[in-house]
Amino acid sequence: MQALTTFLSLSLFISLAHAHGYVKSIAIDGQWYAGNIPNNYKGPSPIRLISDIGPVKGATNPDIVCGLSAQKAEMVVPANPGSVFSVQWSGGDGVSKWPHNIGPLMTYMASCGSTACTDFDPSGAKWFKIDELGLKPDGSGDWFQNDIMTAGDAFDVTLPQDLAPGGYLVRHEIIALHLATEMGGAEFYPMCTQVMIQGSGNGVPAPTVAFPGAYSDSDPGIFDPDVFNAGANYTFPGGPVANLAGTDASMAAPFTGPTVFPSGTSVAPLPAPTGASSGNTTAPSSPSDSAPSAPEPTASPSDAGAADPAATGATRGSTCHLRARGASSAGTHERRHFKRFLRTFSR
Ligand SMILES: [Cu+2]
Numbered sequence: 001m002q003a004l005t006t007f008l009s010l011s012l013f014i015s016l017a018h019a020h021g022y023v024k025s026i027a028i029d030g031q032w033y034a035g036n037i038p039n040n041y042k043g044p045s046p047i048r049l050i051s052d053i054g055p056v057k058g059a060t061n062p063d064i065v066c067g068l069s070a071q072k073a074e075m076v077v078p079a080n081p082g083s084v085f086s087v088q089w090s091g092g093d094g095v096s097k098w099p100h101n102i103g104p105l106m107t108y109m110a111s112c113g114s115t116a117c118t119d120f121d122p123s124g125a126k127w128f129k130i131d132e133l134g135l136k137p138d139g140s141g142d143w144f145q146n147d148i149m150t151a152g153d154a155f156d157v158t159l160p161q162d163l164a165p166g167g168y169l170v171r172h173e174i175i176a177l178h179l180a181t182e183m184g185g186a187e188f189y190p191m192c193t194q195v196m197i198q199g200s201g202n203g204v205p206a207p208t209v210a211f212p213g214a215y216s217d218s219d220p221g222i223f224d225p226d227v228f229n230a231g232a233n234y235t236f237p238g239g240p241v242a243n244l245a246g247t248d249a250s251m252a253a254p255f256t257g258p259t260v261f262p263s264g265t266s267v268a269p270l271p272a273p274t275g276a277s278s279g280n281t282t283a284p285s286s287p288s289d290s291a292p293s294a295p296e297p298t299a300s301p302s303d304a305g306a307a308d309p310a311a312t313g314a315t316r317g318s319t320c321h322l323r324a325r326g327a328s329s330a331g332t333h334e335r336r337h338f339k340r341f342l343r344t345f346s347r
Contacts, residue, residue, distance in 0.1 A: 005174060019173060020053040021098045021171070022106045023191045024090035025255060025263075028079045034263045035191075037094050043261020044074040049120075053092035053188030055176065057217035059222055061239075065122045066171065075116045075266040079195040081163040085246075087155045087172050087191075088255045089148050096204035100187070101146035103177035104134040104236055107157055107246060109205070112167035117194035122169055128205035128212065129241035131157045131249045134234045141230050144251060145174060152254040159294075160244035162203030167196050170213070175237075180224040182220045184217050196267045205244045 022038050026047060035047035051069035063069065077277035079085070085107070089098040133144040133155075147153040155172070169192045179185030190211075215222055219237040226232035 006100070007164065010286035019092065019099055020055065020187075021089055021091045021100075021189070023087055024051050024094060025088045025163040025258065026172075026179075026193050027084075027086035027088075028077055028195065029083050031077075031181070031264050032258055033075070033077055034194075034258050034261055036261075038068070044266075045261065046073055046075040046077045046194045046266075048073045048194070050191070055189055057187065058184060059186070059219065060212040061188075061190070062123070062212060064188055064190060064215065065125070066169070067190050070192060072118055072120070073192075073194050074118060075262060075264075076167055076194040076196045077264055078096075078198060078267045079159060080198050081159060081201045082161050082235075083159050085157050085159055085170060085172075085193075085195075086246070086250075086252060086255070089174065097150070097152045098148045098174075098179060100174070100176035101149040102143055103143060103175040103180070103186070104132055104221065104224075104234070105155055105174050105249075106133075106175070106236065106238060107131045108171040108173075108209075108211075109159075109163075109168050109244075110171065110208075111164075112169065112194075114172065115167075117169060120167070120169065120194075122171075122192065122211070123229065125210070126205075126208035127171060127211060128244060129238055129240070130160055130209050130244065131239060131295035132236045132238075133249050134236060139231075141186060145176075147251040149233075151251075153251040154181065154253065155249070156254050157246040157249040159246055160203065160205075160242075161199075161247075162201040162244060163197045163199070164201050164203060165197050165199055167194065169193065170195055175222070177224055177227045180222065183223045186217075186222045186224075187213075190233075203243045207239060207242060209239055210221045216331045250320055258299045267311050 022034050025032050027033065033046050035045050036049050037044055038050045038053050041049060048066050048070040050067035050071075054068065056063045057319070058064075091097055091099055091325050106129060108127040108129050110122065110127045112120040112125075114120075130203060136142045136144060138140065144155075148155070159170075171190055171192050173190040174246060176187040176189065177185075179187065215237045220235040221237040224234070227234075
């Protein structure tokens with residue numbers, strides 16, 4: 001009995017330790033770039049480092065823009081209009097799968113303007129939505145997010161074809177809705193990646209939104225009393241997909257690497273606009289032309305560790321799946337963890 005109690009409490013502990021998650025890596029056209037475990041800087045990445053694997057809570061929280069206490073990243077990686085942008089989500093330990101399965105995946109972009117993306121403050125950025133994926137069209141009631149949880153799938157989206165050249169943040173986001181039957185229950189997991197769009201597109205995105213600003217806690221896709229009702233429609237927050245839309249958003253085979261930093265190379269920022277000339281063609285035309293960057297980490301591990309306790313404190317109390325009511329998924333979630341534990345235990 002003693003052993004069983006220990007076993008059960010240990011498995012509950014492991015389950016909790018795996019709750020939440022983060023973006024482990026991203027890719028542009030199959031070139032993968034490692035991301036840092038939140039609050040655990042290991043090396044340069046194009047993904048802005050966040051302070052905790054927990055969610056952003058509150059639709060108007062300033063951290064809604066790029067994640068909890070997001071820091072500017074050191075790399076800006078090359079991409080083209082029409083490049084495939086891939087995202088690999090992970091459970092919080094960096095090994096397990098993403099733990100949630102209810103709610104949308106949305107992707108936005110914003111120009112860094114004349115500022116290098118490495119220095120760009122996103123609080124005033126004009127974001128345009130390039131894609132949204134929610135419930136599967138087969139009527140099963142399954143969300144695309146479920147494929148990330150159960151199969152560990154990556155997410156792919158083809159970037160808009162007419163993007164103007166320059167630096168952009170790509171803001172990809174999961175909203176986990178297992179607690180969204182309560183106002184303020186939704187969990188936001190945004191992340192920002194710094195890319196340099198090449199080419200000669202000239203699209204002007206519309207409409208654009210601000211973060212915070214695009215969402216409200218009372219939006220139907222954020223406070224959603226019907227989220228567990230089979231057949232209920234889902235209304236995406238954040239307005240419509242922009243005229244510059246991504247295409248072919250889909251799930252892809254899981255990617256399990258890389259773990260080295262930096263992976264891939266940065267590109268130099270575009271020179272600041274010189275007034276009248278807007279036809280800037282001086283960006284490197286090929287990633288291989290640009291020398292590997294020798295970034296100087298601006299965030300030491302100790303800096304990253306000095307996260308404002310108030311910023312993360314709000315997430316500590318959130319219990320994620322434990323409070324999910326009437327959600328068959330919550331049970332699935334626990335069983336999954338339990339089965340994994342059993343496998344580990346029996347080795
Ligand atoms: Cu979570």
